[in-house]
Amino acid sequence: MQENSSQTRELILAFESSCDETSVAVIENGEKILANVIASQINSQKRFGGVVPEVASRHHVEQITLCAEEAMTQAHVTYADLTAVAVTYGPGLVGALLIGVSAAKAIAFAHQLPLIPVNHMAGHVYAARLVKPLTYPLIALLVSGGHTELVYMRTAGQFEIIGDTRDDAAGEAFDKVGRVLGLAYPAGGKIDHLASQGQDSFHFPRAMIKEANYDFSFSGLKSAFINTVHNAQQRGEALSHADLAASFQASVIDVIVTKTLRAVKQYGVQQLIMAGGVAANSGLRDRFRQEIAQRDLELDFVVPPLRLCGDNGAMIGAAAHVLYAQGVRGDAHLNADPSLSFPYLAANTTK
Amino acid sequence: MFRYQVASAAATQQVGKQLGQMVKPSDVILLQGDLGAGKTTFTKGLASGLGIQQYVKSPTFTLIREYSSGRLPLYHMDVYRLENGGGDELGLEEYFGGDGVSVVEWPQFIQDEWPETYLEISFTKSTDNPQLRELTFSPHGKRYVQLVTQLQAKL
Numbered sequence: 001m002q003e004n005s006s007q008t009r010e011l012i013l014a015f016e017s018s019c020d021e022t023s024v025a026v027i028e029n030g031e032k033i034l035a036n037v038i039a040s041q042i043n044s045q046k047r048f049g050g051v052v053p054e055v056a057s058r059h060h061v062e063q064i065t066l067c068a069e070e071a072m073t074q075a076h077v078t079y080a081d082l083t084a085v086a087v088t089y090g091p092g093l094v095g096a097l098l099i100g101v102s103a104a105k106a107i108a109f110a111h112q113l114p115l116i117p118v119n120h121m122a123g124h125v126y127a128a129r130l131v132k133p134l135t136y137p138l139i140a141l142l143v144s145g146g147h148t149e150l151v152y153m154r155t156a157g158q159f160e161i162i163g164d165t166r167d168d169a170a171g172e173a174f175d176k177v178g179r180v181l182g183l184a185y186p187a188g189g190k191i192d193h194l195a196s197q198g199q200d201s202f203h204f205p206r207a208m209i210k211e212a213n214y215d216f217s218f219s220g221l222k223s224a225f226i227n228t229v230h231n232a233q234q235r236g237e238a239l240s241h242a243d244l245a246a247s248f249q250a251s252v253i254d255v256i257v258t259k260t261l262r263a264v265k266q267y268g269v270q271q272l273i274m275a276g277g278v279a280a281n282s283g284l285r286d287r288f289r290q291e292i293a294q295r296d297l298e299l300d301f302v303v304p305p306l307r308l309c310g311d312n313g314a315m316i317g318a319a320a321h322v323l324y325a326q327g328v329r330g331d332a333h334l335n336a337d338p339s340l341s342f343p344y345l346a347a348n349t350t351k
Numbered sequence: 352m353f354r355y356q357v358a359s360a361a362a363t364q365q366v367g368k369q370l371g372q373m374v375k376p377s378d379v380i381l382l383q384g385d386l387g388a389g390k391t392t393f394t395k396g397l398a399s400g401l402g403i404q405q406y407v408k409s410p411t412f413t414l415i416r417e418y419s420s421g422r423l424p425l426y427h428m429d430v431y432r433l434e435n436g437g438g439d440e441l442g443l444e445e446y447f448g449g450d451g452v453s454v455v456e457w458p459q460f461i462q463d464e465w466p467e468t469y470l471e472i473s474f475t476k477s478t479d480n481p482q483l484r485e486l487t488f489s490p491h492g493k494r495y496v497q498l499v500t501q502l503q504a505k506l
Binding site: 019057058059091092093094095144145146164165166167168169171172175176179180185219222223226227230231234338339 | 386387391392395406408409411412413414415416417418419432440441442478481
């Protein structure tokens with residue numbers, strides 16, 4: 001089910017402003033990035049020291065037109081060349097979303113262009129389309145600071161959640177455990193590095209690993225970790241941070257890989273996409289590759305590059321290409337929907 | 352001030368559920384406590400008391416999650432990531448004065464944004480038993496004194 005590229009260029013200007021990042025991209029035919037401008041990367045390296053997330057609507061307002069101009073310039077296109085304007089309308093922070101929605105509506109109206117509303121999570125899945133064509137049905141594992149979801153796609157543009165976290169997202173657990181170890185935010189990369197030097201000696205729980213569903217829970221693991229560190233402190237005992245990190249990471253990876261590959265088998269998909277910030281974790285990637293090789297699965301495992309795994313406009317443009325072909329349109333009444341979600345498909349699994 | 356001990360995550364949720372059945376529009380509840388103290392667990396209970404069926408997931412990264420399927424809207428906020436500022440521009444006053452119930456985790460990072468009246472609940476973990484928590488209810492304002500009295504009668 002590959003989309004053909006037509007003779008004429010389809011150019012989509014895509015806006016993303018659902019949370020911390022303001023980003024505008026220009027995407028050609030749903031697969032080629034002509035520009036992908038992300039504001040926070042331009043102006044503040046300091047985020048990683050001081051960590052002031054640019055959540056304020058004011059920041060998005062300041063950035064969004066600059067990003068749009070920059071994206072158009074980088075892509076060497078004018079408004080007259082554009083086919084459509086796309087925008088994330090949820091889920092996210094209402095104030096932040098509204099900036100993108102208003103900007104996209106204004107440009108669509110001023111230049112008489114179709115407007116395509118895009119679910120942010122659809123964007124994360126379609127980041128993979130910027131790497132290679134998608135083959136349906138497929139499963140996407142979206143794993144980041146804010147999400148841990150397994151999404152099943154029967155066909156292009158159709159999304160059903162088959163598994164979700166019931167409490168903390170995996171990436172959030174990494175950061176919180178990192179704080180307990182005194183690591184600076186964001187701690188995911190540092191834990192990954194520490195873990196490679198340690199052993200899984202603490203045997204933390206593997207929450208919900210055997211349950212006949214595809215949901216996750218990382219809150220209990222976080223508590224177990226905190227209690228272990230806390231109790232050792234009370235006894236005046238020093239624990240190996242490398243072993244703690246390795247044990248924590250082993251628990252997260254065991255659960256995610258086991259449940260994801262079980263879903264892959266049950267749903268009979270040939271392609272698995274992994275996206276989101278935690279997709280950068282080397283332990284997680286390696287384990288997926290090992291298991292896929294060992295089990296001799298005919299599974300195409302696609303992980304977009306890290307720059308496309310975080311929030312960005314390019315992925316919104318890639319998703320919008322598919323929605324555009326399916327006739328999805330927004331109008332002047334398009335509003336932000338902070339709680340937008342894919343439908344949840346209760347897994348009818350067998351043990 | 353009212354103190355109440357719970358010995359499990361389920362018991363924490365149960366207290367939240369009771370409170371969820373009593374809250375009114377524009378109520379603001381501030382949850383204080385360390386990582387893993389039970390703030391999100393309590394909020395899950397509160398959501399179920401409001402009749403919300405969805406999973407209540409931690410809003411640490413998303414900052415605010417809104418749930419509209421219950422008796423009242425629930426605005427679940429977590430400003431853990433705003434330790435170094437930024438909370439003043441989140442537009443929290445619109446939520447606090449809104450039609451729903453606001454629950455805020457890590458409220459110490461947005462102290463300037465607190466409304467005049469609110470219910471503060473502190474979660475303290477026991478040093479010897481990792482399951483045990485003490486919940487301290489501190490009402491600020493008449494509405495919340497009444498709410499805590501009502502809750503106390505139910506527990």
